[in-house]
Amino acid sequence: MGACTPSQFSPSWMSDDVCGEEDQLLGVKKGPWTEEEDALLFNCVTVYGEGRWNSIASLAGLNRTGKSCRLRWLNYLRPDLRRGNITLQEQLLILELHSRWGSRWSKIAQCLPGRTDNEIKNYWRTRVQKQAKKMKCDVNSKQFRDAMRFVWMPRLRERIESSSTEPIKTSACTTDRPAVSYPTPNQAAYQVVGKSWSGSMDWGICWEITEPSSSLSYSGDTQGAPLAGATWDPSGSCCTESSSINGGQRSWPEGWIDEGDLMLENLWNDEKTWFLQQQLGE
DNA sequence: AAGTATATCAACCGCATAGCC
DNA sequence: CGGCTATGCGGTTGATATACT
Known part of the structure; x- marks a missing residue:
């Protein structure tokens, strides 16, 4: 040759x-x-x-x-590789696509031009699975999936929107489902815990709190469609109508909350810290 | 400053599948 | 049809970097 x-x-x-x-x-x-x-x-x-x-x-x-x-x-x-940190848009896309396709890394990578399946897989393992570990739950559990769907992803969208004038692109490579709309993120689950269940959270949050001393779990009865008054997008990603529980009142047992609260807060804070570190590093 | 723990990421491994003979 | 080979994929490992004590 x-x-x-x-x-x-x-x-x-x-x-x-x-x-x-x-x-x-x-x-x-x-x-x-x-x-x-x-x-x-x-x-x-x-x-x-x-x-x-x-x-x-x-x-x-x-x-x-x-x-x-x-x-x-x-x-x-490969010359077309995209170097550098995973962007917010890419993070959101990874979360969304993983929730839809699971660990189909190569398929997910096809939707992120210039990113490799290995890179995405590593991102998932280091960033996402770490959060699951912190929350003491399995990354595939409903608890964690809901945390992503109703807390992490909305936060990401919020940040993307606030940092860009361009509309957020979701499901960039497929047309099999319209762009997902999530419940508004400023009404995160942890605002509710320990308080009545009414008010801003009237659409309900799919969440699970573990009582620290007894390890008893309370999996929110707002989960899914069976709730009276709630209708959910079949894709599972969009709450299309508000719901209420017990007439809008849901009292939590005395002394509950902190762990769930902190878990979610940490989820957000950790990511915020990480993001700031990335910004400083660039 | 040194030792240890943790995070990150490149690379390997085993398995599944496709294509060819 | 069955065997063989190449390729692709997802899981895992190990080296290195970084953070923490």
Whole structure:
């Protein structure tokens, strides 16, 4: 071949045992990529195009598996990759798409141009799952999904709207459902806890509070459609009509609240802190 | 300043699927 | 149809960076 034969591009690892004798004996290098390897791979893919990764690996003179080359290209070398922090819009989109598709990372990534499935997966694991852990609930639990839907996502939308004049785009890559509208975010669940259930929260919040001392759980009876007076969008993402409980009065047991309150507040504060850190870092 | 804990992210692994022979 | 290979996907790991004590 031409531009990237081993004779022309002789990477350092061929002479220096970067990754250990055993791997070299096995004939395949693993571990972090060097700049030289990147250059070899980049040149080869530029010339021959994506695909046939095993051939690319050998044509480039890389002692790597095709799989490894593909991953490096897709996650790092691809020219159309978008670098930098995940934006608020992207965060919102990830949350929304994950709630719809679950861990279909590659599918979600298709809706975020320039982002890789790996990147999104990492974002989810580090940022989102961490919150679930803090809330002591499973990331797939209804409790956490509701927290995302009714607290986190509305907050994100709020921030996006306040920081941009452009309308928020949701479901950017599909048309199978109209843009989601969420209950107004300024009426978050924690405002209600410990107080009567009336007033600003009359649409109800799907939430679950655990009583700290007894670990008893109270899963809000405002959840879902069965509530009298409540109608919910079939997609589960839009409360289309306000509802009330017991005539708008819902008293919480004495002494309850704090944990649920703090959980939600922390959820928001943590993200706010993180966001500010990102802004400062940029 | 040193040690430890935690967060982040690149890379690997195993499995599933598609396509070819 | 069955076997083989390449590719793609999601889960997991491990190295490094950063924060905390």
